[in-house]
Amino acid sequence: MSIKSIDPRITREKLPEENDITPLKEIHHWQTYEVFHQAKTGDHHIHVGSLHAPNSEMALILAKEQYARRYSCINLWVVKTSDICRTTNDEEEIFGTTPDKIYREAGGYKVMDRINKFKQK
Amino acid sequence: MYGGGYIFEDPKNTESATEDSVKLRNFEERIAAGEKIEPSDWMPAEYRKQLIRMIEQHAHSEIIGALPEGTWITRAPGFRRKLALMAKVQDEVGHAQLLYSAAETLGKPRENMINDLITGKSKYSNVFNYPAVTWADTAVIAWLIDAGAIINQVANSKGSYGPYCRALERICVEESFHLKYGHDNVVFLATGTPKQRQMVQEALNRWWPPIMHFFGPSDRISVHTETLMRWKVKMASNDDMRQKFLDMYVPKIWELKLTIPDPKLSKNKETGLWDYTEPDWDEFKRVINGDGPCNKERLAVRRRAEEKGEWVRKALMKPDERYTVPLS
Numbered sequence: 001m002s003i004k005s006i007d008p009r010i011t012r013e014k015l016p017e018e019n020d021i022t023p024l025k026e027i028h029h030w031q032t033y034e035v036f037h038q039a040k041t042g043d044h045h046i047h048v049g050s051l052h053a054p055n056s057e058m059a060l061i062l063a064k065e066q067y068a069r070r071y072s073c074i075n076l077w078v079v080k081t082s083d084i085c086r087t088t089n090d091e092e093e094i095f096g097t098t099p100d101k102i103y104r105e106a107g108g109y110k111v112m113d114r115i116n117k118f119k120q121k
Numbered sequence: 122m123y124g125g126g127y128i129f130e131d132p133k134n135t136e137s138a139t140e141d142s143v144k145l146r147n148f149e150e151r152i153a154a155g156e157k158i159e160p161s162d163w164m165p166a167e168y169r170k171q172l173i174r175m176i177e178q179h180a181h182s183e184i185i186g187a188l189p190e191g192t193w194i195t196r197a198p199g200f201r202r203k204l205a206l207m208a209k210v211q212d213e214v215g216h217a218q219l220l221y222s223a224a225e226t227l228g229k230p231r232e233n234m235i236n237d238l239i240t241g242k243s244k245y246s247n248v249f250n251y252p253a254v255t256w257a258d259t260a261v262i263a264w265l266i267d268a269g270a271i272i273n274q275v276a277n278s279k280g281s282y283g284p285y286c287r288a289l290e291r292i293c294v295e296e297s298f299h300l301k302y303g304h305d306n307v308v309f310l311a312t313g314t315p316k317q318r319q320m321v322q323e324a325l326n327r328w329w330p331p332i333m334h335f336f337g338p339s340d341r342i343s344v345h346t347e348t349l350m351r352w353k354v355k356m357a358s359n360d361d362m363r364q365k366f367l368d369m370y371v372p373k374i375w376e377l378k379l380t381i382p383d384p385k386l387s388k389n390k391e392t393g394l395w396d397y398t399e400p401d402w403d404e405f406k407r408v409i410n411g412d413g414p415c416n417k418e419r420l421a422v423r424r425r426a427e428e429k430g431e432w433v434r435k436a437l438m439k440p441d442e443r444y445t446v447p448l449s
Contacts, residue, residue, distance in 0.1 A: 003418045006252050007192040015421040021239060021428065024232035028434060032225070032447040049288065050222045050447030052231060054437035065211075066218050070294050082445040089161050 033059040034084060035067050036077040045077050056080070140165045152353050157283035160226040160449055171354050173227045176285050180220035181238045181245035185419050187213040189253040190262055198256060205302055209263060212295045219291060223284040225447050239424045247405060248331040250413030257310055257317075257324035263303025265328065269335045269366050271296050276362065281353035284449050304373075311377040318379075325374070326382045333383075333400040336363040342402065367395040 002014040030052045036045040048067050053059035059078040068076060087094070102108035144163050151158070158164055191210045197203035221231050237243040248266055253259050271293060278289035310321035337343060337359040349355040357365075367386075374381060385398045408416070 003421050005192075005418050006254060009195070010192075010418065010422060013425065015418075015425055017417050017421065019421075019424065021424050023236045023240075024427070026230045026232050026444045027438070027442060028431075029231050029235070030434065030438060031442045032222075032445050034448055047449065048291075049219060049284075050225075050449075051218065052222075054434070054439070058437065062218075066215050067291075069212070069215060070291070080445075081447055082443065084448060086448070089163075 030054045032081040033063070033078045034081050035059075035063045036079075037063075037067055037073045038075040039072050040074060045075070050081060051078075053078075149351065152281045152351075156281075157286060158281050159283045160446075165352075167348075168352050168354065169227050171349060172282055172285065173224055173229050175354065176220055176224035176227070176282075177229065177234045177237070178244055178246075180217045180224060180234065181243055182249065183213050183220060184217035184238075185245045185249045185423065186266075187217075188419055188422060189249055189251070189415075190259045192253055193256055193259045196256070202306070206259065209299050209302060212299065216288075216292045216295070219288040220285075222447055223282075223288045226284045226449055228446060230444060230446075235427065239420060239427060241411065241420060244409060246335070247409045247413070248328075248335055249419060250408050250416045251327070251331050252415050254327065255320055255324060257307075257320040258327065260303055260306035260310060260321060261324045261328045263299050264307045265303070265332050265370060266335065267296055267299040267303055268370055269332065269362075271300060272362050272365050272369075273336070276356040279353075280356055308377065311379060322379055325379055329382050330400060330404070332366075333363070333397065334402075334405045336360075336366065338402050338405065339399070364394055367397070371395070 001017055003010060003017060005011050031054075032050050033053050033056070034050050035048050037048050038045045051059065051062050051066055053062050056078055060076060063076045063078050067073070097104075145165060148158070148162075148164060148168075158168075187210045190206060190213075194203060194206050194210065197206050221234060224234060225231055234243070238245070248262075253262060274289050274293050274296065278286050278293060280286055307321055310317040340358045340360045343359055346355045346358075371381065371386065383398050385396055387396055388394070389396050407413070411417075
């Protein structure tokens with residue numbers, strides 16, 4: 001028995017009520033890309049999400065449809081997820097500024113004491 | 122658009138007992154402090170499982186939710202309405218894409234989610250198992266179902282999982298157009314000819330029970346979700362969301378002099394809450410388990426779409442590509 005719908009186009013398709021469909025396998029919907037957008041001139045590009053595409057050209061087209069339908073956007077980047085190198089969460093401490101590296105901070109240079117002493121002389 | 126009130130399995134608190142207690146405490150403290158959890162962060166297995174389930178069903182609801190209204194694109198009354206409806210339907214399909222991507226960051230590949238949808242294993246929002254009989258039905262759907270979806274999605278966008286919250290923020294912006302568009306259509310019919318008023322009244326009568334089902338079973342009969350609330354997976358109780366919806370939209374329906382097919386519906390002056398006839402939860406369960414007016418049609422259309430798109434996807438696929446889980 002095929003599907004009877006109030007939409008004549010669906011009835012005309014004669015869709016079976018049940019049918020076996022070969023299950024999709026991983027990669028059948030292509031690989032993933034990460035999307036970056038620039039909202040206006042002068043802004044950094046910001047990561048906004050990911051999508052599936054067969055190549056970078058298609059990824060750009062789909063990025064426009066999925067991530068630039070609202071808000072302002074003047075430029076998009078896409079990059080294959082697998083091409084991104086990143087640090088792991090375990091490495092988070094490498095970004096900690098160690099207190100003994102005070103010589104790299106503006107606050108590590110206090111000259112007023114010396115200047116005041118010099119003036120008093 | 123989506124109703125996310127009914128989708129949770131009873132969380133197995135016993136499973137949390139097997140989690141690393143230090144990591145679990147740290148995780149719960151971060152959430153309590155309002156931090157977002159990101160895909161590469163440690164998370165309890167139960168949190169991951171429930172989130173995949175919720176986001177995946179949300180994605181399915183968007184892609185199936187495009188169908189009842191999509192039916193009317195070819196028959197929209199006038200070119201401007203046709204353009205607007207096409208934009209709305211495309212938005213819904215786009216939302217599905219964003220949500221599938223968010224769910225994938227938790228480790229379930231998109232193809233598995235689609236398989237689970239078209240074989241009937243995964244659920245989607247029950248309202249889409251009902252037909253849009255006339256143009257007025259699309260107006261009621263776009264206004265009131267999307268209104269319900271916004272209440273649900275705004276609550277969820279304050280949840281704890283970063284990728285889901287970010288997708289929802291983007292989605293809510295688009296839904297606000299749907300709501301205005303739907304309201305505009307309903308107002309046009311309700312202030313029109315007697316025939317137009319009758320159309321929109323009949324559509325409202327048809328859609329009121331599914332709308333009341335939309336937020337899921339009453340808190341009295343739904344599964345315990347304390348853990349999910351603490352983890353900020355579920356952000357508001359089903360009854361609270363339903364009350365909020367009634368508060369916001371019943372006056373707007375009544376100002377158009379439309380009637381709501383529930384004689385018990387009124388605001389209780391003592392409690393400040395709405396009284397209403399308890400929705401038929403047996404029908405809700407029956408429809409969600411496959412026996413609704415359009416369940417078979419929705420899945421058959423979705424299956425056909427996958428079949429018809431297969432050659433395109435194959436033609437563009439490079440044989441040596443490997444799938445990578447998206448980053449965030």
